[in-house]
Amino acid sequence: MSKLPSNSDTDYAVVYPSSSPGVLGWLDLWIGRVEAFMLGAGVLLMATNTVANVVGRFVFQHSLFFTEEVNRILIVLITFAGLSYAARHGRHIRMSALYDALPQSWRKVLMIIMCLVTALVMSALAYFSTRYILSIAGSGRVLPALQVPVYWIYIWVPIGLGVTAIQYAMTAWQNLLSDDIYLSTDVKEAHADTVEEASL
Amino acid sequence: DTWRYAFEESLTDVQGEYAKEFKAYIEENSDHSLQLFPYGTLGESADIMEQAQAGILQFVDQSPGFTGALIPEAQVFFIPYLLPENHDELVSFFRNSKAINEDFVDVYAEKGLELLSMFPEGEVVITTKEPFETPDDLNGVKVRVMTNPLLVESYKAFGATPTPLPWGEVYGGLQTNIIQGQENPMFWVESAKMFEVTDVITFTGHNNFTTAVMANKPFFDGLSDDDQALIRDGMKAAFDHIVEYQRGLGERSLEKIKEQKPEIQVNRLTQAQRQPFRDAAQEVEAKFIEMTGERGQAILDQFKADLKAVQQ
Amino acid sequence: MMAWMLGAMIVLLLLGFPMMIPLIVGAMIGFVFMFGGLDQMNFMIQQFMAGIRPASLIAVPMFILAADIMTRGQSADRLIAMVMSFIGHLKGGLAISTATACTLFGAVSGSTQATVVAVGSSLRPKMLKAGYKDNFVLALIVNASDIAFLIPPSIGMIIYGVVSNTSISELFIAGIGPGLLILVMFAAYSVFYAIRHKVPTEPKSSVKERLLAIKQAVWPLGFPVIIVGGIYGGVFSPTEAAAACVLYAVILEFVVFRSFPLASLFAIAKSTGLTTAVVFILVAAGAAFSWIISFAQIPQTLIASLGLADASPIMLMIAICVSFFIGCMFVDPIVVILILVPIFAPLVEAAGIDPVLVGVLITLQVAIGSATPPFGCDIFTAIAIFRRPYWEVIKGTPPFIVMLLVVAGLLIAFPSIALFLRDLAFAD
Ligand code: NA
Numbered sequence: 001m002s003k004l005p006s007n008s009d010t011d012y013a014v015v016y017p018s019s020s021p022g023v024l025g026w027l028d029l030w031i032g033r034v035e036a037f038m039l040g041a042g043v044l045l046m047a048t049n050t051v052a053n054v055v056g057r058f059v060f061q062h063s064l065f066f067t068e069e070v071n072r073i074l075i076v077l078i079t080f081a082g083l084s085y086a087a088r089h090g091r092h093i094r095m096s097a098l099y100d101a102l103p104q105s106w107r108k109v110l111m112i113i114m115c116l117v118t119a120l121v122m123s124a125l126a127y128f129s130t131r132y133i134l135s136i137a138g139s140g141r142v143l144p145a146l147q148v149p150v151y152w153i154y155i156w157v158p159i160g161l162g163v164t165a166i167q168y169a170m171t172a173w174q175n176l177l178s179d180d181i182y183l184s185t186d187v188k189e190a191h192a193d194t195v196e197e198a199s200l
Numbered sequence: 201d202t203w204r205y206a207f208e209e210s211l212t213d214v215q216g217e218y219a220k221e222f223k224a225y226i227e228e229n230s231d232h233s234l235q236l237f238p239y240g241t242l243g244e245s246a247d248i249m250e251q252a253q254a255g256i257l258q259f260v261d262q263s264p265g266f267t268g269a270l271i272p273e274a275q276v277f278f279i280p281y282l283l284p285e286n287h288d289e290l291v292s293f294f295r296n297s298k299a300i301n302e303d304f305v306d307v308y309a310e311k312g313l314e315l316l317s318m319f320p321e322g323e324v325v326i327t328t329k330e331p332f333e334t335p336d337d338l339n340g341v342k343v344r345v346m347t348n349p350l351l352v353e354s355y356k357a358f359g360a361t362p363t364p365l366p367w368g369e370v371y372g373g374l375q376t377n378i379i380q381g382q383e384n385p386m387f388w389v390e391s392a393k394m395f396e397v398t399d400v401i402t403f404t405g406h407n408n409f410t411t412a413v414m415a416n417k418p419f420f421d422g423l424s425d426d427d428q429a430l431i432r433d434g435m436k437a438a439f440d441h442i443v444e445y446q447r448g449l450g451e452r453s454l455e456k457i458k459e460q461k462p463e464i465q466v467n468r469l470t471q472a473q474r475q476p477f478r479d480a481a482q483e484v485e486a487k488f489i490e491m492t493g494e495r496g497q498a499i500l501d502q503f504k505a506d507l508k509a510v511q512q
Numbered sequence: 513m514m515a516w517m518l519g520a521m522i523v524l525l526l527l528g529f530p531m532m533i534p535l536i537v538g539a540m541i542g543f544v545f546m547f548g549g550l551d552q553m554n555f556m557i558q559q560f561m562a563g564i565r566p567a568s569l570i571a572v573p574m575f576i577l578a579a580d581i582m583t584r585g586q587s588a589d590r591l592i593a594m595v596m597s598f599i600g601h602l603k604g605g606l607a608i609s610t611a612t613a614c615t616l617f618g619a620v621s622g623s624t625q626a627t628v629v630a631v632g633s634s635l636r637p638k639m640l641k642a643g644y645k646d647n648f649v650l651a652l653i654v655n656a657s658d659i660a661f662l663i664p665p666s667i668g669m670i671i672y673g674v675v676s677n678t679s680i681s682e683l684f685i686a687g688i689g690p691g692l693l694i695l696v697m698f699a700a701y702s703v704f705y706a707i708r709h710k711v712p713t714e715p716k717s718s719v720k721e722r723l724l725a726i727k728q729a730v731w732p733l734g735f736p737v738i739i740v741g742g743i744y745g746g747v748f749s750p751t752e753a754a755a756a757c758v759l760y761a762v763i764l765e766f767v768v769f770r771s772f773p774l775a776s777l778f779a780i781a782k783s784t785g786l787t788t789a790v791v792f793i794l795v796a797a798g799a800a801f802s803w804i805i806s807f808a809q810i811p812q813t814l815i816a817s818l819g820l821a822d823a824s825p826i827m828l829m830i831a832i833c834v835s836f837f838i839g840c841m842f843v844d845p846i847v848v849i850l851i852l853v854p855i856f857a858p859l860v861e862a863a864g865i866d867p868v869l870v871g872v873l874i875t876l877q878v879a880i881g882s883a884t885p886p887f888g889c890d891i892f893t894a895i896a897i898f899r900r901p902y903w904e905v906i907k908g909t910p911p912f913i914v915m916l917l918v919v920a921g922l923l924i925a926f927p928s929i930a931l932f933l934r935d936l937a938f939a940d
Pocket residue numbers: 618619620622660661662663664665666667
């Protein structure tokens with residue numbers, strides 16, 4: 001785990017401590033840290049990998065044969081680690097014009113339904129992606145340059161989907177327990193804008 | 201029933217012609233109908249292959265170049281100077297080869313696929329910005345190849361710097377000089393407008409682009425004898441059509457290119473000039489054996505025996 | 513089937529569900545109709561992966577990262593200060609510069625999303641400060657970025673050229689006229705907007721101030737050199753140019769300007785990753801949605817029902833425009849081209865319309881459709897990077913859509929807007 005600079009991006013525990021107490025809270029905190037690490041490391045590795053290929057081509061007259069495949073692995077990692085990270089921070093894109101116009105009590109009910117449906121869809125996808133990976137693993141296909149099995153590219157997919165499902169389920173639960181409306185486990189609706197400022 | 205057939209080129213390219221002819225035959229001679237899915241409409245090569253293996257597509261046309269990861273032996277088609285350069289010999293080889301019509305059928309069956317037909321799409325030419333006659337001339341020239349390990353080996357052996365790129369990036373890559381050459385059958389040089397961004401077309405005679413049509417095996421095995429026969433006959437009809445369509449296709453494409461770009465330079469390497477490339481092919485053959493082991497060796501031996509039979 | 517898919521999508525969208533849910537549920541309904549259940553859902557995952565597979569997509573996070581570093585540091589400010597010293601005193605000058613920068617960057621980088629990020633994140637704060645309203649700024653950035661579809665190199669035109677067997681060089685040249693026409697219209701609208709909303713101008717800079725601004729911007733001027741020179745000069749592919757920009761940005765901000773400690777690079781990378789993920793999950797879900805529509809042959813059925821077999825050329829071109837416009841509202845443009853072009857190609861040939869003109873028209877519709885809700889990668893990118901609500905990002909769009917549709921109409925009426933340059937270049 002790398003040390004994050006304190007003056008920078010908002011972090012799970014910094015602004016809004018995870019609200020679920022005890023072992024679960026601890027687990028949640030660490031899942032959040034792993035997501036954040038994967039996300040940042042994924043982007044930095046992608047940059048390093050692509051730069052190295054350019055340098056290799058100009059300085060050593062040789063492209064790196066694995067650059068494209070490594071980037072393919074990283075883009076999946078970034079997308080699916082980012083999926084749950086964005087869910088945690090309430091950053092997924094939505095069209096909220098109509099929703100915002102509703103009275104508070106309606107919004108709360110709608111938010112709970114929304115979180116439950118999203119959690120359900122995400123867990124279904126987590127299940128299907130596991131099945132897909134198993135079917136690919138069975139076919140024995142390998143990446144031509146790296147010679148690693150193709151399904152390795154996809155390992156983060158069910159994890160990201162599964163964690164996202166849990167995130168939304170927990171948000172639904174939080175909305176049931178509390179008087180406020182939670183956009184995600186870490187972000188209250190009214191605070192959405194404050195968080196934006198804080199993280200810039 | 202409605203059957204689905206996906207392929208890797210657009211409707212007006214060779215694979216599209218083949219598919220249209222097969223569709224016409226099936227729909228004329230039965231109550232079944234066939235939906236065609238050209239390149240990209242259901243995903244890339246590997247995607248449509250998975251869809252065919254799962255049986256949601258009944259037919260798929262996939263070239264051995266892309267099948268390499270799934271069926272390594274299929275890369276035998278990338279060993280340079282293996283296939284005959286003469287059209288009639290080539291056709292006769294595809295019709296009669298035991299390697300194609302028996303051995304490969306078993307290999308594909310292991311992957312849940314019924315191999316129905318293999319056919320040539322046309323002589324592969326290399327288009328570049330500068331002319332070349334020897335492997336030395338290709339030194340430092342970046343030639344785009346499909347993402348296939350054996351093809352990469354071939355171009356290394358030819359003296360060039362092979363650069364695997366997805367085809368969507370080839371035109372732009374040539375235009376901006378990130379690559380300086382590419383290889384493809386003549387019709388593709390014309391239809392994908394490769395001639396607009398390269399200046400020399402070189403006939404090296406090193407290969408003829410091959411492709412394969414297969415069906416999902418459980419689907420095929422579950423059909424009545426009549427339907428199986430219908431499909432086999434449809435494949436034969438499409439093969440006959442494509443053999444005729446192929447005759448002179450390269451020349452027709454070349455004519456079209458010359459009309460649009462009269463200054464294009466066309467080089468046909470002589471047998472003597474081809475010799476160093478032919479010699480380099482030995483390395484590629486060794487690499488093929490290294491990659492595929494005994495099974496590859498067996499297929500290659502049968503392949504050579506079939507070729508001998510045709511060329512006598 | 514289509515009615516159920518669209519109905520569910522629109523309801524979920526309006527209720528404020530995360531945008532991936534309407535797309536995924538819409539696709540799921542399609543799977544149920546096509547396969548009688550969810551047994552084949554593996555292929556939704558396959559298409560998720562296919563959606564984020566193209567190697568050219570790598571340029572997006574790379575340009576986001578470079579832009580993130582530049583805007584948090586000093587490079588972007590210095591570049592803008594230089595431009596402002598020349599055009600700050602002109603009415604609408606900043607808006608015109610923004611539109612031009614989007615067009616140029618998009619044309620060269622080949623990625624409209626990267627353009628939204630790179631140009632938008634540096635110029636939007638400046639425009640807001642100068643007094644432009646946010647919904648105008650956002651709509652301008654998104655729509656001007658999409659002009660890049662028409663200016664070479666354009667991946668949409670390459671795909672159209674291959675599928676329809678049309679000269680790609682001719683398409684490239686034919687796209688320039690309409691592309692510039694759109695830019696001019698956007699510029700005129702910007703001036704009109706600036707006057708009507710009384711956007712204040714800055715005092716005219718002296719020669720000395722301008723020279724100082726240029727001096728300040730010498731290092732950051734390396735970015736346009738890397739991007740324009742690198743790509744057109746054949747040194748880099750767009751993805752590599754993006755990576756080179758990242759390297760250059762790191763060197764400038766962390767070594768030359770020392771804007772912040774190297775340790776903060778990780779936080780910037782994380783924010784880049786978040787922006788990328790939020791957009792790419794929609795690209796992935798969009799690919800699955802497109803796939804099931806393609807598999808069910810819905811476009812073929814719809815277009816067959818139009819009965820275009822003996823339509824006049826004008827009618828046919830209008831039908832093409834409408835089909836592509838609607839298609840690109842919901843589906844990724846490349847897929848729309850791959851599916852629809854083969855359907856229309858025989859009709860176009862029979863009607864004797866120049867395929868180059870059709871290609872330009874289609875590319876224009878692709879540009880319009882990409883900026884048109886609900887599905888639009890550039891809209892998503894703008895939402896993710898600027899953190900503005902969906903509604904606010906699209907609110908200012910209508911005037912731009914109208915201008916673009918006017919250009920489409922002009923093209924149909926006066927094909928020489930596109931074909932003039934082509935005929936000049938390819939005259940025998
Ligand atoms: Na462009």
